Amino acid sequence: MNRKALQKLSYGVYLVTTSYNGKPYGCVANSAMQITSAPAQIAVSINHDNATHDQIAQSGKFALAILATDTDPALIGGFGYRSSRDADKFAGVSCTEKDGMPVPDGAMAWITCRVVKLMDAGTHTIFLGEVTDCDLNREDGIPMTYQFYHSVIKGASPKNAPTYISPED
Amino acid sequence: MNRKALQKLSYGVYLVTTSYNGKPYGCVANSAMQITSAPAQIAVSINHDNATHDQIAQSGKFALAILATDTDPALIGGFGYRSSRDADKFAGVSCTEKDGMPVPDGAMAWITCRVVKLMDAGTHTIFLGEVTDCDLNREDGIPMTYQFYHSVIKGASPKNAPTYISPED
Numbered sequence: 170m171n172r173k174a175l176q177k178l179s180y181g182v183y184l185v186t187t188s189y190n191g192k193p194y195g196c197v198a199n200s201a202m203q204i205t206s207a208p209a210q211i212a213v214s215i216n217h218d219n220a221t222h223d224q225i226a227q228s229g230k231f232a233l234a235i236l237a238t239d240t241d242p243a244l245i246g247g248f249g250y251r252s253s254r255d256a257d258k259f260a261g262v263s264c265t266e267k268d269g270m271p272v273p274d275g276a277m278a279w280i281t282c283r284v285v286k287l288m289d290a291g292t293h294t295i296f297l298g299e300v301t302d303c304d305l306n307r308e309d310g311i312p313m314t315y316q317f318y319h320s321v322i323k324g325a326s327p328k329n330a331p332t333y334i335s336p337e338d
Numbered sequence: 339m340n341r342k343a344l345q346k347l348s349y350g351v352y353l354v355t356t357s358y359n360g361k362p363y364g365c366v367a368n369s370a371m372q373i374t375s376a377p378a379q380i381a382v383s384i385n386h387d388n389a390t391h392d393q394i395a396q397s398g399k400f401a402l403a404i405l406a407t408d409t410d411p412a413l414i415g416g417f418g419y420r421s422s423r424d425a426d427k428f429a430g431v432s433c434t435e436k437d438g439m440p441v442p443d444g445a446m447a448w449i450t451c452r453v454v455k456l457m458d459a460g461t462h463t464i465f466l467g468e469v470t471d472c473d474l475n476r477e478d479g480i481p482m483t484y485q486f487y488h489s490v491i492k493g494a495s496p497k498n499a500p501t502y503i504s505p506e507d
């Protein structure tokens with residue numbers, strides 16, 4: 170098995186947020202895709218260890234914020250590499266509430282979903298969400314790909330990412 | 339709901355193949371992503387109407403061929419817009435067998451999977467596959483993104499794609 174092949178899969182870069190008991194939660198994700206067109210449904214894969222994981226399971230909903238190539242890297246840094254358990258990731262982040270969930274204004278587009286099914290996949294859960302609303306924050310903007318994140322922003326994959334590569338690989 | 343937001347999700351372009359009862363099946367897909375790192379697992383979303391859908395369910399395995407930006411568009415055309423029920427999609431397509439499944443040599447990389455779970459999502463099924471093997475066919479090559487397919491190759495989404503957009507949208 171040559172795991173370099175897995176690195177040729179293409180992804181975007183997203184912030185996944187939710188709100189439970191009046192508290193906002195969020196993390197960075199790259200594993201999100203549309204599953205059906207009618208009705209529109211989206212799947213995201215979230216690590217069990219992420220605080221956001223349990224809160225999506227509790228609240229039964231999530232928001233997906235789509236980042237652009239010109240998104241401030243600090244926005245990604247603020248949501249990645251630390252836990253909502255220890256840090257207030259939303260401090261100083263301008264957000265607009267959508268279906269009760271915080272969507273960072275720095276995103277180029279957003280999608281809100283109601284969880285209709287979930288599938289345990291070992292270290293991660295696949296949340297299948299029916300799209301309740303979605304819109305663009307701006308008409309321009311190029312969606313940031315995971316490839317761009319790696320090659321231009323020089324971002325790394327944390328240990329809890331589906332696409333994490335151990336140093337031995 | 340402004341469905342333009344859904345079009346900002348990022349995907350690759352893949353051929354999903356399988357083999358059942360000695361016959362090969364395959365279709366074009368854009369919805370594939372890695373779900374977990376250890377063990378490596380991949381999810382693909384396939385329309386119930388695709389002949390390949392039932393054959394993956396029967397065989398319990400699938401191969402994902404990753405296409406490059408310089409892949410011959412005829413390879414995509416041959417696997418899309420028609421059914422394995424009516425056409426021999428593999429006629430004239432040079433393939434190498436991996437775990438008993440045909441992987442087109444025109445792909446830049448490939449991943450074979452054993453289905454470990456599936457989730458019905460309405461019009462589509464999400465197949466969760468544990469990676470049994472994967473490799474590159476070549477060291478160079480830029481993975482073709484769905485965005486590239488639309489903007490450069492001028493490819494369209496057929497009605498059974500998760501990302502299909504009806505003319506009314």
